[in-house]
Amino acid sequence: MSVNPMAYEAQFFGFTPQTCMLRxxxxxxxxxxxxxxxxxxxxxxxxxxxxxxxISTFQIRKSTEKFLLFMKQHFxxxxxxxxxxxxxxxLNIPKNVLLPEDKVHEQYPYSKAQFxxxxxxxxxxxxxxxxxxxxGQALRAELEEQKAVQAELEKILQWFDGLENICREHGTGxxxxxxxxxxxxxxxxxxxxKDVEEKSKKLKQHDQLL
Amino acid sequence: AGGExxxxxxxxxxxxEVFATVVDTFLExxxxxxxYQKFANCYRCFYKLQPEVTRSIYDQFISQLQTSVKDExxxxxxxxxxxxxxxxLDKMVEEAKNQEEPAWRPSGIPEEDIRSAMVPYLLKHRxxxxxILKEKEEENRKVAESxxxxxxxxxxxxxxxxxxxxxxx
Numbered sequence: 001m002s003v004n005p006m007a008y009e010a011q012f013f014g015f016t017p018q019t020c021m022l023r024x025x026x027x028x029x030x031x032x033x034x035x036x037x038x039x040x041x042x043x044x045x046x047x048x049x050x051x052x053x054x055i056s057t058f059q060i061r062k063s064t065e066k067f068l069l070f071m072k073q074h075f076x077x078x079x080x081x082x083x084x085x086x087x088x089x090x091l092n093i094p095k096n097v098l099l100p101e102d103k104v105h106e107q108y109p110y111s112k113a114q115f116x117x118x119x120x121x122x123x124x125x126x127x128x129x130x131x132x133x134x135x136g137q138a139l140r141a142e143l144e145e146q147k148a149v150q151a152e153l154e155k156i157l158q159w160f161d162g163l164e165n166i167c168r169e170h171g172t173g174x175x176x177x178x179x180x181x182x183x184x185x186x187x188x189x190x191x192x193x194k195d196v197e198e199k200s201k202k203l204k205q206h207d208q209l210l
Numbered sequence: 211a212g213g214e215x216x217x218x219x220x221x222x223x224x225x226x227e228v229f230a231t232v233v234d235t236f237l238e239x240x241x242x243x244x245x246y247q248k249f250a251n252c253y254r255c256f257y258k259l260q261p262e263v264t265r266s267i268y269d270q271f272i273s274q275l276q277t278s279v280k281d282e283x284x285x286x287x288x289x290x291x292x293x294x295x296x297x298x299l300d301k302m303v304e305e306a307k308n309q310e311e312p313a314w315r316p317s318g319i320p321e322e323d324i325r326s327a328m329v330p331y332l333l334k335h336r337x338x339x340x341x342i343l344k345e346k347e348e349e350n351r352k353v354a355e356s357x358x359x360x361x362x363x364x365x366x367x368x369x370x371x372x373x374x375x376x377x378x379x
Contacts, residue, residue, distance in 0.1 A: 008315055013295060024286060031278040039271050043256055046263055055255045067244075067252035074243035082236040090225045090232070093299065097306045098313035105314040108329035115325045118332050125339035132346040139353040146360035153367035160374040179378055 009093050017091035021083045032075060033068070040064045225296035233283050241272055 010016045043060055047053060093099070098106055110118070223231070249268045250257040257264045287293060306313070317323055 011316075012299065013290060013292075015290060020286065020290070024282065027282045028279060031275060031282070035271050035275050035278070038274075039267055042267055043253065046260060047256070050259065053259060055259065059255060060253070063253045063256070067249060070248065070252070071240075071244050075240060078236050078239050078243075082232050085232050086229065090229045090296065094303055094306070095312040096309045097299075097302050099302070102314060102316075104330060105323070105326040108326045108333075109314075110325055110329050112325070115329070118329070118336065122332060122336050122339060125336065125343060129339060129343045129346060132343060132350055136346060136350045136353060139350060139357050142357050143353065143360060146357070146364060149364055150360070150367065153364065153371060156371055157367060157374070160371070160378075 006087075006092070008099070009091060012093060012099055013091065017087050020091065021086065025079055025083070028079065029072075029075070032071060036064055036068045036071075224300045226293055226300075229292070229296065233279075237276055237279055241276070244272070 006017050013020075040060060044057060047055055047060070246265065246268050249271075250261075250264055253264060
């Protein structure tokens, strides 16, 4: 016959019911013995007041033992019954009752696989977040670079606009056109120079051949 | 029995009441077994000599025994805070009365049992991560828009400069 350890009850009460009953049993038994000893000593004392009587201490002891044995037998039987009732009706937690502190086990009965899946999901979210965070940093870095580049380009534009304004102020007309005309002319000159060079080269070659 | 109009009269007695009743019954039956007849019978010679004293000793013995038993029970109840625990257990039993399935019990393996205890924290952590991830994605979306706009602007500026350059050639 297996002994029910009543561990869940112990979790609730703070003691094992069987231990509690044992403590009570020992206490009661001690009282019974104590009381009997007191009874015996009182009777013996009373007998001292009767010097002529024939009742010996031994007889009294025998009487005490008889009564005690009788009481002990009834005591054990009755206590056993009481213990059974208390363990079944009072100091027990029915099978369908869950202690409030264990509520999570009812709410979240996760198997090993489900638990692992949850952990994996969290791990993945962490990685995704890290990726987003570094992407964000990269974007912001580019934004900063853009600002610098934009500033430079705007400076150049302003410089160009500044030139136009100067020319307009000094009435040189359309300086751009003049510049364009000049550059075209210088280009033409360059082309002409090239032509001349080629032609003179050819002439020299001709001379050598001749 | 006097029927009181109390706030909640329990149909079945609570654990505290059962406890008291069982102890009282035990005591009653014990005292009944250890009757005066039996006592006097055992101490027959003394009884013959001093019947009133025998009676008085017996009465005191029984009274003392009952007091000791009741005191011990009270001490156990006080130490273990049993009154409170009995009432609270009664309440739990009442609340679970419609549940036929056996409830969870510790498996004895801490690693198994701790899983469920950790789940609420993990769920909270997961929802936190989901939230900040969403916020970050939204934030990045906005910054990406700015970056694209910036690139366009730079392209524009470059075009304008090219136009100016050509005009000056």
